Amino acid sequence: MPRVAYVNGRYQPFAEACVHVEDRGFQFADGVYEVVAVDGGVLMDEDGHLERLGRSLRELQIPWPMPVRALRQVMREVARRNRITEGTIYVQVTRGVAPRDFKYPKGILPTLVITSRRANLNPTERVEKGVSVITIPDIRWQRRDIKSVALLPQCMGKQRAAEAGAYEAWMVDETGHVTEGTSSNAWIVTADGTLVTRHANTNILRGITRMAVVGLAQQHGIGFQERPFTVAEAYAAREAFMTAATNYVMPITRIDGAPVGDGRPGPIAISLRHAYRASRTGGSR
Ligand code: PDD
Numbered sequence: 001m002p003r004v005a006y007v008n009g010r011y012q013p014f015a016e017a018c019v020h021v022e023d024r025g026f027q028f029a030d031g032v033y034e035v036v037a038v039d040g041g042v043l044m045d046e047d048g049h050l051e052r053l054g055r056s057l058r059e060l061q062i063p064w065p066m067p068v069r070a071l072r073q074v075m076r077e078v079a080r081r082n083r084i085t086e087g088t089i090y091v092q093v094t095r096g097v098a099p100r101d102f103k104y105p106k107g108i109l110p111t112l113v114i115t116s117r118r119a120n121l122n123p124t125e126r127v128e129k130g131v132s133v134i135t136i137p138d139i140r141w142q143r144r145d146i147k148s149v150a151l152l153p154q155c156m157g158k159q160r161a162a163e164a165g166a167y168e169a170w171m172v173d174e175t176g177h178v179t180e181g182t183s184s185n186a187w188i189v190t191a192d193g194t195l196v197t198r199h200a201n202t203n204i205l206r207g208i209t210r211m212a213v214v215g216l217a218q219q220h221g222i223g224f225q226e227r228p229f230t231v232a233e234a235y236a237a238r239e240a241f242m243t244a245a246t247n248y249v250m251p252i253t254r255i256d257g258a259p260v261g262d263g264r265p266g267p268i269a270i271s272l273r274h275a276y277r278a279s280r281t282g283g284s285r
Helices: 024-028 046-059 068-081 124-129 152-163 208-219 231-235 267-281
Strands: 004-007 010-013 031-039 086-094 111-118 131-137 168-172 178-181 185-189 195-197 224-226 239-244 248-255
Touching: 004 068, 010 068, 024 086, 031 046, 031 267, 046 068, 046 086, 046 208, 068 086, 068 111, 124 248, 131 152, 131 239, 152 168, 168 231, 185 208, 185 231, 185 267, 195 208, 208 224, 208 239, 208 248, 208 267, 231 248, 239 267, 248 267
Parallel strands: 131 168, 131 248, 195 224
Antiparallel strands: 004 010, 004 111, 031 086, 086 111, 168 178, 178 185, 185 195, 185 239, 239 248
8 A cells, every 4th residue: 555645735656755845844954753653553742742842833923824623633653554553653743834034934834744654662672682872062052942853953963873873863962961862861760770761851851651651650659750860870770761752662772882770671570661651652553
């Protein structure tokens, strides 16, 4: 069955789907996005992702491209037409098409693109082994809370990670504290067993998976602190993991080439991963 993309009101063959050359998303990265996992047909944390999309749009004064209820339907329809029961839905909204001029043009309609693809959200081998990260300087702008499509620093970071044989790069601020991964939030469990992740202000993306895992950690009575942690603390941590829509809770077993704890995925990471998936899907496959 051919892939389908939704572009501005039409379901189109994927290979033919396109936007205008003067789309401000293309010209200025003037747009925002969300990635929602689909697992066993469930749109994972859909409400949270749509709320954050609304916030990103509001911060940039981009209107909703359609009512949220309709958007939910289109997301489902794109997944359905592409026969996705395990994978991701990608939603991008840009300010729209206008002659190239930096300030916001008046009276244009936002561009809406929705695609969906298959992905293995439960990669047993990777989870059982854990992944490695490297640390790199965080060279991004100061509004990281907006889920903007301007992702060049993250592309550069992910490329560096790949070249180093790592799965992700953790970005580090000028004070030596980890901000987050290029496409994930960063967590450690300290030597004394405290779960730590950075508080979500404008320095990081307020991850939807992060928020869910904070709730689960509290439910499970795991000691939790929201604060920045240094690279040195991460090296000395008992456990490390990342959270993201596309990775759920992924154990990290190496940082900059050195093992975390005993070099195996930690029990807290594993139990939070199971709890996250079970709480959203009812544990079904
Ligand atoms: N990225 N931090 C950054 C910089 C991210 O890009 C992401 C997600 C996260 C995790 O947020 P969430 O739990 O809401 O997915 C944190 C998506 C998956 C992406 O760009 O592909």
